[in-house]
Amino acid sequence: MINEKQTRKKLIDHHLKSAGWNINDFTQVVSEYSVISKSNEPSLEYGTTFSDYVLLGKDGKPLAVVEAKRTSKDAALGKEQAKQYCLGIEKETGVLPFCFYTNGLDIFFWDLNNYPPKKVIGFPSRDDLERYDYIRKRKKPLATELINTAIAGRDYQIQAIRAVMEAIERKRTKFLLVMATGTGKTRACIALTDSLMRASWAERVLFLVDRIALRDQALDAFKDHLPNEPTWPKRGEKSISTDRRIYVSTYPTMLNIVKDEENTLSPHFFDLIVIDESHRSIYNTYQEVLSYFNTITLGLTATPTDVIDHNTFELFECEDGLPTFAYSYEEAVNNIPPYLCNFEVMKIHTKFQDEGISKRTVSLEDQKKLLKEGRDIEEINYEGTQLEKSVRNRGTNALIVREFMEESIKDPNGVLPGKSIFFCQSIPQARQVEEVFDKLYPEYNGELAKVLVSDDPRVYGKGGLLDQFKLNNMPRVAISVDMLDTGIDVRELVNLVFAKPVYSYTKFWQMIGRGTRLLEPTAMKPWCVEKDVFRIIDCWDNFEYFKLNPKGVENKKQVPLPVRFAGLRIDKIELALELDEMDIALKEIELFRTQLKNLPKDSVVIQDAQTPLLKAMKADFWENLDAKSFDFLREIITPLFRTVSQVDFKAMRFKKDVLETSLAHLEENAEQLTILKENVQEKVSLLPLSVNVVEKEAGYIKKVLTNNYWATITDLEFDVLAQKLAPLMRYVDKPVTGSGMDHLNLRDVVTTKEFVEFGPQHESVSISRYREMVEQKITELLKRNPILQSIKEGKQITAEEAEQLAKELHSEDPHITETLLQKVYKNQRASFLQFIKHILGIEVLESFDETVSKKVAEFIQTHTTLSTRQIEFLNLLRDYIIERGQIHKRNLMEAPFTVIHPKGIQGVFNPKEIKEIITLTEQLVA
Secondary structure, three states, X not given: XXXXXXXXXXXXXXXXXXXXXXXXXXXXXXXXXXXXXXXXXOOOOEEEEEEEEEEEOOOOOEEEEEEEOOOOOOHHHXXXXXXXXXXXXXXXXXXXXXXXXXXXXXXXXXXXXXXXXXXXXXXXXXXXXXXXXXXXXXXXXXXXXXXXXXOOOOHHHHHHHHHHHXXXXXXXOEEEXXXXXXXXXXXXXXXXXXXXXXXXXXXXXXXXXXXHHHHHHHHHHHHHHOOOOOEEOOOOOOOOOOOOXXXXXXHHHHHHHHHOOOOOOOOOOOOEEEEOOOOOOOOOOOHHHHHHOOOEEEEEEOOOHHHOOHHHHHHOOOOOOOOOEXXXXXXXXXXXXXXXXXXXXXXXXXXXXXXXXXXXXXXXXHHHHXXXXXXXXXXXXXXXXXXXXXXXXXXXXXXXXXHHHHHOOEOOOOOOEOOEEEEOOOHHHHHHHHHHHHHHOHHHOOXXXXXXXXXXXXXXXXXXXXXXXXXXXXXXXXXXXXXXXXXXXXXXXXXXXXXXXXXXXXXXXXXXXXXXXXXXXXXXXXXXXXXXXXXEEEOOOHHHHHHXXXXXXXXXXXXXXXXXXXXXXXXXXXXXXXXXXXXXXXXXXXXXXXXXXXXXXXXXXXXXXXXXXXXXXXXXXXXXXXXXXXXXXXHHHHHHHHHOOOOOHHHHHHHHHHHHHHHHHXXXXXXXXXXXXHHHHHHHHOOOOOOHHHHOOXXXXXXXXXXXXXXXXXXXXXXXXXXXXXXXXXXXXXXXXXOOOEEEOOOOOEEEEEEEOOOOOHHHHHHHHHHHHHHHHHHHHHOOOHHHHHHHOOOOOOXXXXXXXXXXXXXXXXXXXXXXXXXXXXXXXXXXXXXXHHHOOOOOOOOHHHHHHHHHHHHHHOOOOOOHHXXXXXXXXXXXXXXXXXXXXXXXXXXXXXXXXXXXXXXXXXXXXXXXXXXXXXXXXX
């Protein structure tokens, strides 16, 4: 046990040096700094006490106090003492230092008067502390900070940003935005970053993504909207630079930087971290990145609120189902005008998918072809669900490609499909689909469809395959295996092909989200089609599956191999003690303690768990093991083994199998032992004796494969087995990717082709068809009706001519009436003639709903200091007027407005703001 002085010398001094402090330089660090402070005893007066460490700024003034306790004590015992030192220094100098207290293992940071204490990985550097001090002194109130609507100007984006800013001012440090794909999560994040930087709340921001393509996309977005803020990385830049303001990185890159022995980023380097698509990537290894940095954290996800994992809400300190702000796909599609594009679904099913591939379903012609190839038709028997798992049939993929070319939304020439993504199950399937496109449509010289997968370096960078797909006429079709399922922004997409089954509801909506972005007319390229809907061709009944299983089946969280290995050893120790096998228990305890010593010391997780690890390393902990001890080992210690990465996993897997077998042997579980023994023997039998180091153990390998060896095996012999053969497992040949896959080329036929109703707007299908009918009828009449021709030419017509035109249209189709047109175009105030001019393209006729929504949105955009509650009130006002067509002053102090505040508008806005809102309502219902 080390005392306080030793704790300071061995541990705390080391932590300070790691943060760049020279503990021997009195202009940086002062030990035993004298402070006049008030005693905790009311009867005592002020006296002189000594702070263990005071860290000084470049101006020589105290920046932080560090209170030290010995390692055997709880660091929290120094909390109040450190606070009193800080208050004493503030009384002397007029400046309140930052507060730290530690036992050498756990370090706590307390920004007094701003945030509660927080456990951190290490001390800040002098630059970090001076930045913290600068922010503390200069930061402005966020309630009055403007939002740049040129970056994020939609009403819900402003509300999302304001919700985070309000939470920051309430001393929260973690936030979660749930916003549908295409609604501008990145834009909202950039506008928030801009506001926080202008208000001096943040100087450096890290934006984390899980793929290189998304990193490049985010970097471009930051450069577009904040061109004056220096970003990292620049093109071709490998090593981290510390002189930037905006950092965009993948999780693996930042994890490598954090774990690097020469890491130059302190845990206090960033002021804000944004985690893009925060439902993925952050629960296993990559959570180390978040654990390392002491910062406010913003999570972004498009996953619908009702299916977000509990862990995501917990990570961002939100109640389940209640993120900081949410805006759904349905809200975006049903907005007036819509913010996102709706979709239609065509279901295509083939004979082989329905009935499988067997003698019964294969045509006689194909049976003859198989016989010529030497195949026995009787041996070919696959269920439809085995396609792309056990059997790949070129004919099925060719059929899907042909149906796609026939049924897809085409470009303006009506020949080629608009921009499209094929979602495939595997890279071999993707390559085969690409070959089918090239074979069926050779006139496009292999440019029509291209495979885009993340491990292909040709995909990335300027002019890469992804760039070509986004910016050029060709390729029209991107064939993806996971890479394009999420995150990629291509507004021109009009077709998505589900050429694989999907079981995750989260991933399913992420894939749909690739097509939801609207395409502005000004952004249309020559090969683009006007986009008011996109088409999904579903070849695997995915939409039917999610109708029956609304939340799908999420993959269970896998327990890493090192954690399972450590857990089995704990199980064996507990069993050995129960059976009074003390020799075995002591042996396994020593092996486990060795495993603990070998945990990666550079891991953030391990650094953060020094106190429980110290407890588990002490000999006296293992002398009195009870139920609580084993709970502690399973719940706190074994999960730490997820940090193990630099090991031979083939060897560890074999050791784990041997350990599990020894556990069954100790338990005398004969049935389990037989199964596990056969598994070990099978792995041993695969060892290649042609390799010299394996051949040296040939005699022992032969012995392990005999029944006599297992009949007489002892617990110590299991250790010998693991020790001798585990290192040799690396020589077992890796199975060939795709081995066992049967490749066929049989003709398949379509059995089902139909549109499926799925999505938020199918109730409006009849209305849209009515509009199409009216517009088509007027286009036809234009060729022969002189009154319509006069209108088209911009000439004035008389009231009598307008009435005559109405009669003629009504006689052509009795459903064309002014009343119906007002209902269909949602404008009760427009005249018959205005509808005609709108249809002919002479003037734009906004619906009443569009006018109201647009005016309210403009009001919010010009008042970006509105609070989230005020924006909610205005959204309710918009919906009220759209639904009822009118509103009076008294209504603003009645239900439903009293739901937001008992006094209605008077409880939410000041008199000046109320006057502006009443003016707005008068304009809307005039």
